[in-house]
Amino acid sequence: xxxxxxxxxxxxxxxxxxxxxxxxxxxxxxxxxxxxxxxxxxxxxxxxxxxxxxxxxxxxxxxxxxxxxxxxxxxxxxxxxxxxxxxxxxxxxxxxxxxxxxxxxxxxxxxxxxxxxxxxxxxxxxxxxxxxxxxxxxxx
Numbered sequence: 001x002x003x004x005x006x007x008x009x010x011x012x013x014x015x016x017x018x019x020x021x022x023x024x025x026x027x028x029x030x031x032x033x034x035x036x037x038x039x040x041x042x043x044x045x046x047x048x049x050x051x052x053x054x055x056x057x058x059x060x061x062x063x064x065x066x067x068x069x070x071x072x073x074x075x076x077x078x079x080x081x082x083x084x085x086x087x088x089x090x091x092x093x094x095x096x097x098x099x100x101x102x103x104x105x106x107x108x109x110x111x112x113x114x115x116x117x118x119x120x121x122x123x124x125x126x127x128x129x130x131x132x133x134x135x136x137x138x139x140x
């Protein structure tokens with residue numbers, strides 16, 4: 001039964017990382033420059049999960065872990081605003097400002113999904129604790 005708690009805990013950690021990543025994406029929706037101040041909009045990030053074979057049970061159930069946090073290298077979103085101080089001065093996108101490639105609706109869906117998964121795993125942990133408690137009361 002303790003292995004079940006380990007598996008659920010791995011999911012809590014993974015989903016917390018996912019929610020932290022979504023929070024960072026939303027927080028940086030207006031970040032148009034990099035840390036040096038040069039025009040370079042923030043790039044959305046996405047968590048990739050993988051099976052954690054170290055937590056595999058005899059029944060084949062496995063934990064989960066974050067394998068990587070990917071940066072979305074797709075084009076930034078361009079908005080026409082020639083008077084903006086960061087507007088592109090020449091070329092195809094002259095007069096446009098490059099904004100982060102973040103879809104707020106998609107981020108909110110990811111946040112909701114991560115939250116629901118987190119809650120479900122907390123529920124599994126509660127059930128596991130109750131079963132352990134019942135087992136101990138029967139044995140003792």
